[in-house]
Amino acid sequence: MGDLMYEEVEDLEFPDDIHVTSTGISNEKLGMWVYLASDCLLFGGMISTYLIYKNRPAQIEGLEGGDIIPSQFFDIPFTSMTSFILLMSSLTMVLSVNAIMRGDMVRMRLWLVATTVLGSMFLAGQAYEFTIFYFDDGLGFTTNVATSAFYALTGLHGVHVLIGVIMLLTMVGISYRRKMHAEAVEVVGLYWHFVDIVWVVIFTVVYLIP
Amino acid sequence: MSTETSTTKGSDDLEHEEHTHGGTDKQYFQIFWILVVLTALEVSTEWWDEWFGEGSRPIAVFVLITLMIIKFFLVASYFMHLKWDTPILKRIFYFGMIVAIAVYLIAMTSMNFWTDSGTTEFNDPPPAPPPVEASD
Known part of the structure; x- marks a missing residue:
């Protein structure tokens, strides 16, 4: 033992890989899943707040505001299109993960860029929707509690998409500098798919259920 | 993977299988x-x-x-x-989701979401029960 170098002693403690964990899952992946589970609580809170306030805009004691509600102005065909775009981005994301698992960096980068473009299109659609609501329909963030709850929920989702787009762009940038780990792309993919399933719920609960 | 399968596949295929889950x-x-x-x-x-x-x-x-x-x-x-x-990820995620659903269903119930009387007042009381006819 006395002849062993410091590094060799470390290898005896972690014979296969220094990243081996007791669960068999890397810390990064486990951390992302725990974060996503906690994000369920965050979005659950925002969705239930919207549901409670959506039809009670004006006559709440102590609060002022107009009695218009966001659902009067929903453009379902337009929102369906943006939902379809986000759904498509989930497909391109999973194809990107599959490509890196095959070691195909070129296709991985291609699908990552496609996902980024689709995510940006979704964000542009949301910005357009908000602009119409604000300037044409007079729905401001402080118009009443119903509009506040609506903007807070959909805006929070939009921020998640924006963070996802930044993460994807970062991955594309890193892929030009060095070899990517498949798991890094997978972890970003998990975040992206979560953003998609949250929209699946928001689209149904907020936009489609009368 | 059986030994028979291993011997009949090329090294590229094996590498692909190892990295795909x-x-x-x-x-x-x-x-x-x-x-x-x-x-x-x-x-x-x-x-x-x-x-x-x-x-x-x-x-x-x-x-x-x-x-x-x-x-x-x-x-x-x-x-x-x-x-x-691995199933542990499934448990973590669905546990968070189920806790979220349970917590907010309780919160919505406490705010009379299901029994709202139809007015726009917040936290309005549930509808009054139908009158019971007095019996002799």
């Missing part, structure tokens, strides 16, 4: 098209009132919630690899 591209396209059809069905409920009358509304809500749950699990199981990953 999800579905194939073809499978993902299939899931995507299923999701597209389900979304189209969801969107169609917007016009069910015109096509089938207002009586179809409760059915539409039921269909929408069912389709939402199916879409949720399809994305989580296939695109997020929960179908193939």
